[in-house]
Amino acid sequence: MKFAVVQFPGSNCDQDLVAALRDVFQQQAVLVDYRTVDLTDYAAVLLPGGFSYGDYLRGGAIARFAPIMTAVREFAAAGGLVIGICNGFQILTEAGLLPGVLQQNHSANFICQPAALTVVNNQTSFTNAYQPQQPITLPIAHGEGNYYCDAATLAALKAHQQIVFTYQDNPNGSVADIAGITNRAGNVLGMMPHPERAVEALLGSEDGRGVFQSMLQTLTKKVVPA
Amino acid sequence: MIEQTATAIEASGLYEQWGLTSAEYQRIQELLGRLPNFTETGLFAAMWSEHCAYKNSKPLLKQFPTSGQRILQGPGEGAGIIDIGDGQAVVFKAESHNHPTAVEPYQGAATGVGGIIRDIFSMGAQPIALLDSLRFGELTDAHTRFLLQETVAGIGGYGNCIGIPTVGGELAFDDAYAANPVMNAMCVGLLDTTMQQKGQAAGASNLIYYVGAKTGRDGIQGAIFASAEFNDAVEADRSAVQVGDPFMEKRLMDACLELIREHPEAVVGIQDMGAAGLVSSSAEMGAKADYGMTLNLDAVPQRETGMIPYELMLSESQERMLLCVAKDQGAVVEAVFARYELDAVQIGEVTAAKQYQLYAHGEKVADVPIKALVDEAPVYQRPQRIPARLLTADPQQYQPQFTSATAVLTKLLQQPTLASKQAIYRSYDTQVKTNTVVAPGSDAAVIRIRGGRKALAMTTDGNGRYLYLNPEIGGQIAVCEAARNIVASGGVPLGITDCLNFGSPEEPESFYELAQATKGMSTACKALATPVISGNVSLYNESNGTAIYPTPMVGMVGLITDLALITTQDFKQAGDVIFLVGQTHSDFNGSELQKMLTGNISGALFDFDLATEIAHQQLVQQAIRAGLVSGAHDLAEGGLAVGLAECCFGQQLGASVDVAMPASWLFAETQSRFIITVPAAQAAAFSQMAGEQAQQIGTVTAATDLVIKTNTETLTLDIVTSKQQWEGALAW
Numbered sequence: 001m002k003f004a005v006v007q008f009p010g011s012n013c014d015q016d017l018v019a020a021l022r023d024v025f026q027q028q029a030v031l032v033d034y035r036t037v038d039l040t041d042y043a044a045v046l047l048p049g050g051f052s053y054g055d056y057l058r059g060g061a062i063a064r065f066a067p068i069m070t071a072v073r074e075f076a077a078a079g080g081l082v083i084g085i086c087n088g089f090q091i092l093t094e095a096g097l098l099p100g101v102l103q104q105n106h107s108a109n110f111i112c113q114p115a116a117l118t119v120v121n122n123q124t125s126f127t128n129a130y131q132p133q134q135p136i137t138l139p140i141a142h143g144e145g146n147y148y149c150d151a152a153t154l155a156a157l158k159a160h161q162q163i164v165f166t167y168q169d170n171p172n173g174s175v176a177d178i179a180g181i182t183n184r185a186g187n188v189l190g191m192m193p194h195p196e197r198a199v200e201a202l203l204g205s206e207d208g209r210g211v212f213q214s215m216l217q218t219l220t221k222k223v224v225p226a
Numbered sequence: 227m228i229e230q231t232a233t234a235i236e237a238s239g240l241y242e243q244w245g246l247t248s249a250e251y252q253r254i255q256e257l258l259g260r261l262p263n264f265t266e267t268g269l270f271a272a273m274w275s276e277h278c279a280y281k282n283s284k285p286l287l288k289q290f291p292t293s294g295q296r297i298l299q300g301p302g303e304g305a306g307i308i309d310i311g312d313g314q315a316v317v318f319k320a321e322s323h324n325h326p327t328a329v330e331p332y333q334g335a336a337t338g339v340g341g342i343i344r345d346i347f348s349m350g351a352q353p354i355a356l357l358d359s360l361r362f363g364e365l366t367d368a369h370t371r372f373l374l375q376e377t378v379a380g381i382g383g384y385g386n387c388i389g390i391p392t393v394g395g396e397l398a399f400d401d402a403y404a405a406n407p408v409m410n411a412m413c414v415g416l417l418d419t420t421m422q423q424k425g426q427a428a429g430a431s432n433l434i435y436y437v438g439a440k441t442g443r444d445g446i447q448g449a450i451f452a453s454a455e456f457n458d459a460v461e462a463d464r465s466a467v468q469v470g471d472p473f474m475e476k477r478l479m480d481a482c483l484e485l486i487r488e489h490p491e492a493v494v495g496i497q498d499m500g501a502a503g504l505v506s507s508s509a510e511m512g513a514k515a516d517y518g519m520t521l522n523l524d525a526v527p528q529r530e531t532g533m534i535p536y537e538l539m540l541s542e543s544q545e546r547m548l549l550c551v552a553k554d555q556g557a558v559v560e561a562v563f564a565r566y567e568l569d570a571v572q573i574g575e576v577t578a579a580k581q582y583q584l585y586a587h588g589e590k591v592a593d594v595p596i597k598a599l600v601d602e603a604p605v606y607q608r609p610q611r612i613p614a615r616l617l618t619a620d621p622q623q624y625q626p627q628f629t630s631a632t633a634v635l636t637k638l639l640q641q642p643t644l645a646s647k648q649a650i651y652r653s654y655d656t657q658v659k660t661n662t663v664v665a666p667g668s669d670a671a672v673i674r675i676r677g678g679r680k681a682l683a684m685t686t687d688g689n690g691r692y693l694y695l696n697p698e699i700g701g702q703i704a705v706c707e708a709a710r711n712i713v714a715s716g717g718v719p720l721g722i723t724d725c726l727n728f729g730s731p732e733e734p735e736s737f738y739e740l741a742q743a744t745k746g747m748s749t750a751c752k753a754l755a756t757p758v759i760s761g762n763v764s765l766y767n768e769s770n771g772t773a774i775y776p777t778p779m780v781g782m783v784g785l786i787t788d789l790a791l792i793t794t795q796d797f798k799q800a801g802d803v804i805f806l807v808g809q810t811h812s813d814f815n816g817s818e819l820q821k822m823l824t825g826n827i828s829g830a831l832f833d834f835d836l837a838t839e840i841a842h843q844q845l846v847q848q849a850i851r852a853g854l855v856s857g858a859h860d861l862a863e864g865g866l867a868v869g870l871a872e873c874c875f876g877q878q879l880g881a882s883v884d885v886a887m888p889a890s891w892l893f894a895e896t897q898s899r900f901i902i903t904v905p906a907a908q909a910a911a912f913s914q915m916a917g918e919q920a921q922q923i924g925t926v927t928a929a930t931d932l933v934i935k936t937n938t939e940t941l942t943l944d945i946v947t948s949k950q951q952w953e954g955a956l957a958w
Contacts (some may be wrong), residue, residue: 009567010473012389016660019676049658051387054473110382110653141386141655197657202674202789 001219003029004042006072006088008063013049013086013196020196025212034066043219044081045072047088049141049194059102059144060090069095081125081215082188086142089180089190098183098190099157100149106173110143114205115193116168117179121161124182126189129213136207138193140171145192147174147181160184165191227534232261244271244447250604257598265584265592268536269599272447272502273509276765279603282731283763286744290758291751296720297759303425304345304498306759307417308720310785314675315419316682317351320359320412320781322725322764326467327380327409331373335380335409336470337445340544342413343390344498347479348547350423350486351415354659355673356385358395358411359686359725359779363404365642365956370399373407380470381411382653387472388479391662392654393671395686398643400821402690405769410725412781414684416675421486425497427508427550427576428515432494434508434574435556437563438478438546440529444468445503445542474545474568481566482547485559492555499546505539505599507548508574509582513600521574523586535584535591550576610741611734619695619830624814626823631889631934631941634819635867636948638893641822644864645955646875667876668794669860670715672786681786683717689863690775691816696831697739697776701746703897706839708782709754710860713843714900716791716850717784719754724761724780729773731765739776740765747778753836754843756782793850795859795901796876800928802856803909804881807842807920808899810866810891818863819893832896839898845919846900852915854908861899867892867941869901870932875949880931883924889939 005017014031021029032039039045052063063069069091076082076097084092092098105111114137119130130136149157154176157163165180172192180191195208230240241251244267254262254270262270276282292300298315299307305319323338339356346353358381363370385392390413427434445468486493495515497507504526512519523538533541551559556572563570577583582599584592628634638644651666663681664672670685687708693700709719724747729736751758767774786792813832814820820827849855861869866885874881885892903926904912913922924934934941 010387010476012387012476012658016658019660023676050389051473054387054471056473110386110655112386112655112657113652139657141657143386194657197660200660202663203657203660 001027001043002041003027004032004039004045005029006034006045006047006068007031008034008052008066010052010054011048011050013194016196017046017048020199020212024199025216034068036068037071039071039075044215045075047084047091049086049088052087052091059087060094063091064095073097076188079187081218083126084190085194085196086192089192090144092188092190097188098181099153100147102144103146103148104144105146111171112141115140115171117165117193118168120166121164123161124164124186124189125218126211126214127164128217129210135168137205138195138208139197140193142192145172147178149175157181164189165193227537229264229534229536232263235264235267236261241267241271244268245275246271250274253604257602258594265535265539266594268540269505269592269594272505272540273599274603276763277501278506280763281603282606282608282765283726283740284605285607286741289744289748291748292757292759294755294757297757298419298422300757300759301761304348306721306723307349307422308759309419310680312678313419315417316720316783317346317349317415317417318412318723318781318783319345319760320410320723320725320779321762322727323409323411324407324727324764324767327377328407330467331376332380333467333469335377336384337468337544338409338411339381339384340470340472340475341498341500342411343388343475343479344500344547346413346415347482348423348425348496348498349415349417350421351417352483353390353413353415354661355414355671355684356390356392356411357684357686357781358392359688360395360397361403361408361690361777362399364399364401367404370404377409378650378653384470384472386655388476389658391656391658393656393662393673394666394684397647397650400690400775402775406767406774408727408774408777410779412686412723414682414783421490423486423493423496425511426495426515427511427519428494428517430517430576430578431553432576433551433553433556433572434519434521434576435549435551435559435570436526436546436573437549437570438568439471439474439543440527440569441538441541441543442529443533443537443541446537446540468542468544470544477566477568478545478547481563481568485562489558489562492552492558493549494552495550497548499548501542503540503542509596509599511548511550512576512582513596518577518580518582518596519574520577520583520585523584525571525573527569527571535586608731608737609734610738612738613735621830623812623832624820624829625812626814626819626890626893631892631939632943634893635871635941635943638818638822638864638868639871639948639952640955641818642956644818644868646953647956648953649957663792664715664794668715669711670717672715672792674789679788681789681792683712683715683784683786685711686779686781687711688777688779690777691827692831693739693743693776695816695827695829697742698746699831699834701743701778702750702836703834704778704780705747705750705754706897707860707862708780709756709843710900712782712784713846714793714795714858714860716793717786718847719756719782719784721757721759722751722780722782724758724778726763727767727774727777727779728765729768736773743776743778750836753840791850793855793858795857795873797873797879797881797903797926798856800879800926801906802903802926803906803922804883804924804926805902805904805912805916805920806866806899806923807845807902807916809896810887810894810899811896812891813894813896817893817895834897842898842900842919845916846902849902849912849915854904854912855902856905857903859901861901863895865893865895867934870934871943871948873901874932874945875952878930878945880927880929880945881924882927882933884935885923887936889936889941892934892936892941
């Protein structure tokens, strides 16, 4: 299985995702340039954290226009697994692949710290390795992680179990403590915390492994045995 | 800007406004055999500034040890390089950005970070970590709060965006820095030794390439600005500050490293366009290789119109690099940079004649011997005078008087210099690149090296108060305390980089401080076998005639040979035995306690013994390697009581301690001490190893308080409440 890690100009967690998939999960992970127009070769697509195009305007506001985003849309529409982490989440909302927006943190400061989360939906392709309501701790590092959507959208997210991760001690002011959501179909996940920073005990936590394990379990099931 | 004629410059004395003395101006005329024109005068003013030429500090810097078995590159390049085995090397350097930070704190700090990163990747290394050493006035002052907030935002804004973790540093407050803050940035990189680069332009007909951002009118005369004293008209110098663009720098870094790794045959030399911009990078690269150079300024990518040669040469626009490219490899370079959508333009070539020649609009606008610019700056032996305060200092140590040690400790932990810096470093991305094993908050930060068992420990240190009371011993302590941080983290100190932040060298008392401090640092570096591999000098840190404390910042990197040896300061489990390495005396002059209780520091600095320091460091190294140690913490500002509280705060474990000393000594700042915790089963083994160098003083407990019995009073600190106060003292 080959994983595509999209490299936008300014992505800076791209190598971290590759390292996690390659070194910890022994998967083939490939850096894919933002000018790429075809993603059909890949089992899943990952949009990493960073500051795409410097994010001088707003997180993800320019990246949504990158040539590869057409391919990402097509990949998602065909049911492929797409995950956006931090800046990747911002890009997915800007591109309309996920509802809502990510605003500046309530404190107006960049925040880098461990965040206590609850896995509120462990029935997704990205969380099936976790227990129901499992408390986990993942690092956050963002300045624009305050998730916002209107009341109708929030009701829809709740009604369809699209809220996947919530903060236990909301650090950035997100509506309904939201840390991660999926699209209605459940094959696109956006999350502000960084699971790829929590896959090795040496670095302090292995709580992020579940995200990658879940994706692997999902993808393995999808492969029809020869 | 209007260009004056050579004779008009001589008549008007314009060169003096640019920082050249009339004697220096005379010397330039002798070197040229004629009057320098406008552009040439500007080139000399920049290249002969203290910032570029070290004309006041060179004789002092010569005393530093700079070589050693592991040293692959000492001072003189973008950064120093130390071999760490397996074909790998660590590259590091620190640089000051004090004056820009005082004037425009966000951009001043951001461009300080950007500049030091370029120094690291110009050596062919991948930057892996950033550290910052900051000094500000008292936080009660509104302007100081503004400066601090903007500086921290600028550091985070640059480091977070470019994706290099900011993992450590230090922050201290004192009125001495109110008008002239200190902002020193350090960058550490990892180098595959086969990729090592130099800033040289060798080989006639090889090409000079300009890559990166376009040149604008920002930062013109920045190096000259950095080499002058401050005064109330400082706001007028805003145009000498540059604006940073970390997104541009990320692409520039990635493109340069790709070129170096994938097309090594194309790159003859590479250098950052840092202080004094295009002139310093090009002239230094040519002079270093003993070649000359011609540049066509019309080809320089420009983002403004009508820039004159003087402006193009002296602009300090950020995110630019200069490359010397093998003569048939230009297309390769252009292709790599085109993929990153960056300018890569040939602007000149290397010449066998050792002249530095600039052309603009078809005319030759400068023609000077390249060595005259780079190597012929005058070197001054400045007069020194012992400051009066040192001659009249009371040799007795200040003896604190207080009624409650518990109350003193509670208050001491909330002093801004001692308080938790969590509120600061939570705004830095400390983990990007997923190699940060020990994040900010312990003695040194630790970054693992992928693919093996090695890691690097890194720290910055320095205490201007100690140097104010005794610059030589204070200089020794700065180096030793940095080493203590490395040792407590499980590392072997490898070498240092430094920023020498001092007052005007033209003031004999300031120059005495610089001379004594460098002497002390030198002695300590030799004793610890930690050569000085890079650094910078920031003089003229004065405002309206008052200098800051003499403040050398020591940046040190150590090698941890196995991940299993990484040691942190926090208590690990109840039952562990606490040892104190080193003796404690009534050493209070220059201490946090003296400052807190009297509002001032004074008297003669306490004694310090290098041999004892080294013995204690060796003991801790040996004990960690023997697998006896569960935690280790260097004792520094605030003394034993503060050190113990910090160990408790990590995992909210308490301690029961009994020491045979007066309660006031809990706050003494006697040097060369560590707190070590050892699992109970190994206490005897450690005791035997330590002999008289350490004594058992207590045990870690599951309680939530720190209890310290002394000869005069029992101190009891509630860990939960005091941790909140300690963490909240700097929150905003």
